Amino acid sequence: MSYEPPITDYDEIVENCTCAFCGCNCDDLDYLVKDGHVVAVRHACRLGASKIMEDLDQRLVVPMIRGDDGELEEVDWDTALDKAAEYIANSVRPVFYGWSETSTECMKEGLDLGQYIGAVLDNQATICHGPSLQAVQNAGYPIQTLGEVKNRADMIVYSGSNAMNSHPRHMARYSVFPRGYFRQRGRFDRTVVTMDPKFSDTAKMSDKWIGFEQNGDYGFYNAIRAVIKGKKLTQEVISGIPREDIYELVDEMKHAEFGVLFFGLGLTHTLSKQRNIDIAIKMVMDLNKESKWGLTPMRGHFNVNGFNIFMAFETGFAFGVDFCRGYARYMLGETNTIDLLVRKEPDVFLVIAADPGAHFPNGANQHLAHIPVIQIDIHWGPSTELADVVLPGSFIGVECAGTSYRMDGVPIYMKKAIDKPETCRDDEWIVREIKERVMKLREEPNVAPKYIPNPAAE
Amino acid sequence: MKTITFDVKKRNQIALEFDEIIPDTIYTWEAEDFDKYAVPVGNSRFPLTDFFDITVEGTADSPADVKMVFNGDCGRVKYIGNKMSAGEIIVNGDADLHAGAEMSGGKMTVMGNVEAHAGREMSGGELEIYGNTKEFTGASYIGEWRGMTGGKITVHGNVGKQCGECLTGGHIHVLGDCDILAGIHMTKGVIEIDGNVNRWPGGQMKNGNIIIHGKLGRLLEGFVEEDIVTDPQIDGEIYKGRYISFKGDIALNGKGHLYLDAEKNRDKLSAWKETDDEYISLGENRKYR
Numbered sequence: 001m002s003y004e005p006p007i008t009d010y011d012e013i014v015e016n017c018t019c020a021f022c023g024c025n026c027d028d029l030d031y032l033v034k035d036g037h038v039v040a041v042r043h044a045c046r047l048g049a050s051k052i053m054e055d056l057d058q059r060l061v062v063p064m065i066r067g068d069d070g071e072l073e074e075v076d077w078d079t080a081l082d083k084a085a086e087y088i089a090n091s092v093r094p095v096f097y098g099w100s101e102t103s104t105e106c107m108k109e110g111l112d113l114g115q116y117i118g119a120v121l122d123n124q125a126t127i128c129h130g131p132s133l134q135a136v137q138n139a140g141y142p143i144q145t146l147g148e149v150k151n152r153a154d155m156i157v158y159s160g161s162n163a164m165n166s167h168p169r170h171m172a173r174y175s176v177f178p179r180g181y182f183r184q185r186g187r188f189d190r191t192v193v194t195m196d197p198k199f200s201d202t203a204k205m206s207d208k209w210i211g212f213e214q215n216g217d218y219g220f221y222n223a224i225r226a227v228i229k230g231k232k233l234t235q236e237v238i239s240g241i242p243r244e245d246i247y248e249l250v251d252e253m254k255h256a257e258f259g260v261l262f263f264g265l266g267l268t269h270t271l272s273k274q275r276n277i278d279i280a281i282k283m284v285m286d287l288n289k290e291s292k293w294g295l296t297p298m299r300g301h302f303n304v305n306g307f308n309i310f311m312a313f314e315t316g317f318a319f320g321v322d323f324c325r326g327y328a329r330y331m332l333g334e335t336n337t338i339d340l341l342v343r344k345e346p347d348v349f350l351v352i353a354a355d356p357g358a359h360f361p362n363g364a365n366q367h368l369a370h371i372p373v374i375q376i377d378i379h380w381g382p383s384t385e386l387a388d389v390v391l392p393g394s395f396i397g398v399e400c401a402g403t404s405y406r407m408d409g410v411p412i413y414m415k416k417a418i419d420k421p422e423t424c425r426d427d428e429w430i431v432r433e434i435k436e437r438v439m440k441l442r443e444e445p446n447v448a449p450k451y452i453p454n455p456a457a458e
Numbered sequence: 459m460k461t462i463t464f465d466v467k468k469r470n471q472i473a474l475e476f477d478e479i480i481p482d483t484i485y486t487w488e489a490e491d492f493d494k495y496a497v498p499v500g501n502s503r504f505p506l507t508d509f510f511d512i513t514v515e516g517t518a519d520s521p522a523d524v525k526m527v528f529n530g531d532c533g534r535v536k537y538i539g540n541k542m543s544a545g546e547i548i549v550n551g552d553a554d555l556h557a558g559a560e561m562s563g564g565k566m567t568v569m570g571n572v573e574a575h576a577g578r579e580m581s582g583g584e585l586e587i588y589g590n591t592k593e594f595t596g597a598s599y600i601g602e603w604r605g606m607t608g609g610k611i612t613v614h615g616n617v618g619k620q621c622g623e624c625l626t627g628g629h630i631h632v633l634g635d636c637d638i639l640a641g642i643h644m645t646k647g648v649i650e651i652d653g654n655v656n657r658w659p660g661g662q663m664k665n666g667n668i669i670i671h672g673k674l675g676r677l678l679e680g681f682v683e684e685d686i687v688t689d690p691q692i693d694g695e696i697y698k699g700r701y702i703s704f705k706g707d708i709a710l711n712g713k714g715h716l717y718l719d720a721e722k723n724r725d726k727l728s729a730w731k732e733t734d735d736e737y738i739s740l741g742e743n744r745k746y747r
Binding site: 093094117118137219223229233272273278279282323332334347 | 599600
């Protein structure tokens with residue numbers, strides 16, 4: 001890595017800002033601002049810093065509409081918003097996807113619009129921690145805050161998560177290295193275990209690596225549960241791990257004073273999906289009879305958890321919430337964005353603060369190419385190439401304030417540090433404007449009206 | 459007997475929701491009632507007659523007197539037979555999600571393939587699928603620990619993941635192959651699989667019986683070998699053949715039974731060591747640092 005000299009040419013330092021990258025939501029960042037731009041970020045990891053420092057080359061700054069020639073043309077805000085509202089007001093199966101990189105305040109406007117028009121509201125959990133949310137709905141949520149982890153945990157287990165790469169400050173700020181109230185020696189007071197088929201960067205700096213075979217998670221956790229219950233294992237090797245090693249691991253877990261299991265997509269997206277998380281939760285419940293244990297999903301985007309908490313609070317369902325019949329409902333395989341797109345059901349797709357063009361499977365993106373796509377975002381990306389209406393938003397936590405939820409469910413207020421470009425608007429304002437224009441076009445909520453059970457009996 | 463025939467005119471890309479069109483609600487309906495009815499499609503309703511030619515023959519005094527026949531591809535018609543308690547439904551083609559879900563009586567037959575969630579949480583009646591079906595056959599809905607509690611599901615083809623999840627009663631018979639985690643969390647009832655099973659049937663099961671006539675890919679550690687049994691009698695029915703009987707899932711002190719065909723699953727016997735070599739070599743490559 002080449003040496004980068006420190007930035008010394010700046011006008012002011014904005015202190016205690018919150019990072020708008022991953023679910024760690026590090027709220028100790030200092031932004032170095034010059035001429036209304038963030039030129040450097042202190043305390044952030046490279047991922048967070050590179051996102052926060054503006055990349056004006058790719059910044060969306062003016063509203064655009066795709067013309068008849070297939071090219072995006074710059075238009076004024078009224079024209080773009082009217083076009084977006086027209087698409088939504090005339091839709092039969094609209095899907096509003098994203099929300100994980102915008103504020104909770106904006107989600108409120110989106111929910112109002114979704115309820116009014118009978119849309120499906122979904123976020124990135126549908127392609128990441130959706131199985132975790134399904135398991136939590138079944139088995140409960142033995143969670144703790146990251147502050148508790150820092151101050152109390154003496155055993156940290158990462159399962160299917162490479163925190164060193166995906167959440168670079170997680171270990172430094174919350175779990176492994178910090179000195180806590182009861183863990184004064186920091187790293188030396190903690191045992192770190194990584195469960196992952198790959199010998200990842202996180203595994204390299206762990207005390208123990210459990211390299212079970214790919215898709216062997218469920219069998220492995222089942223064996224752990226059996227050993228916790230005092231049973232003897234009959235197979236010599238379970239999911240690629242010798243049984244003696246499982247005995248040793250369980251003994252360590254049972255004797256931990258405070259253990260925490262952090263799990264990532266390596267657990268949620270292997271063969272057994274939500275049942276991997278289900279059995280991990282059950283394992284934590286079993287361990288709580290011997291010691292004190294908790295678990296936390298390693299959430300990816302800085303407010304992906306916020307959308308799930310907000311929607312669960314407002315509707316009872318964490319993601320993939322379908323309002324088309326006038327009430328909230330959710331069903332995996334039916335109301336999730338990928339399933340809907342692969343079934344080619346949506347006729348309008350609003351994407352806010354997300355990039356399905358980059359992250360969705362080919363089959364889903366193929367359908368997006370055939371329907372009107374409305375994009376609210378700050379950067380040009382693959383989704384912009386699919387979009388028919390582009391509405392430039394603002395950067396939460398940098399250009400405008402808002403609330404987000406950390407991976408452990410702690411709400412954090414993200415303050416504004418600089419002004420947004422003059423031609424951009426806040427996400428919240430954009431969604432509210434679309435909502436009001438849709439309401440003008442459709443004077444009554446557009447949901448399938450209540451059914452008369454038996455017209456013949458009337 | 460009233461026979462209502464739905465001939466598919468147009469296959470809509472956005473799924474039609476048929477939860478309101480079951481024998482329980484339409485047994486008094488005449489042809490003009492169907493003409494007036496608008497079916498939910500996305501956030502709107504459209505006339506049912508846009509999608510089907512409907513003919514009504516005969517009369518019915520109760521839902522049990524109704525026979526609904528669907529001719530054509532109903533691969534985009536959800537909730538067929540959802541919550542029905544009596545009568546008969548025949549689908550001469552494919553059916554979409556939730557076919558026969560939460561039904562408590564009557565009979566439903568699908569001659570083609572069925573999407574996921576077939577027969578979820580059904581409590582009675584009979585669902586027969588001649589093609590394949592996908593995930594969560596006879597399972598519980600998310601957040602619920604009681605899946606199918608009664609009735610019978612017969613699938614002549616293959617089924618997807620988590621068939622009979624949280625099964626609390628009833629009988630599921632799969633004549634084809636089955637994907638992972640059949641009978642996960644089950645507490646009662648019987649799952650019978652004629653074909654091969656991918657892996658891990660009966661994960662975290664507390665009670666109930668799973669009979670596998672084909673070959674099982676991988677068994678969970680939570681199952682303890684009990685005995686080799688011949689012609690076991692389960693819930694009053696005799697299953698011909700020799701089976702290895704396992705008890706599990708001991709990871710949660712379960713008392714369920716898993717019967718594996720003894721000939722096809724000899725490698726699962728503790729006395730059989732041939733395939734262990736493969737696992738040991740895997741383990742040696744994956745030792746801790």
